[in-house]
Amino acid sequence: MKRALRLAVTATLAVLTACGGSDREGAGDAGDAGSDVGASERGATTVVLQDIAFEPEQLGVKAGETVTWRFEDRGIPHDVVADDGSFKSDLKDSGTFQHTFDEAGTFGYRCTVHPGMNGSVKVT
Ligand SMILES: [Cu+2]
Incomplete structure (x- = not known):
């Protein structure tokens, strides 16, 4: 037992x-x-450049946040140029570009190489 x-x-x-x-x-x-x-x-603060487009095309961030663009279109250089000229990246097909948005507003930007390749960042 x-x-x-x-x-x-x-x-x-x-x-x-x-x-x-x-x-x-x-x-x-x-x-x-x-x-x-x-x-x-x-x-959420990253925009990927791929297939000749910004993904996402429209991004929302808070004032003071930094947006990172990641160039993923190997062999197809793009740039990121603000409509108001407040930021501008080099033309490239790899690496990243960053910009910090300090003020609220909607900031459009484009790739100068590809017509119709546009994006915007809405800062609140
Ligand atoms: Cu482009």
């Missing part, structure tokens, strides 16, 4: 240990989800 009881206790401990392990995995998943949210928040 004593031996059977000891086996039961051992089995119970094994189950508890397994539960503890799965709890830790759960916490790890939650941490990963948190960093995913952070990545998408950072991505």
Whole structure:
């Protein structure tokens, strides 16, 4: 009888240990989800230049935020030129360009190489 009881206790401990392990995995998943949210928040201020277009064409940011344009059209150089001349990138097909928007308003910009390749940043 004593031996059977000891086996039961051992089995119970094994189950508890397994539960503890799965709890830790759960916490790890939650941490990963948190960093995913952070990545998408950072991505919200990025415009990708690809397929001769700005993606997204219209971007909303808060005053003081920096927008990053990522040049992903390899072999097809673009530039980012503000309609009001407040910012202007070099012509390039890789790398990034950044501009910080300090004042509220809607700022249109374009690629001078490709007619119809336009975008805008709405700063609130
Ligand atoms: Cu272009």
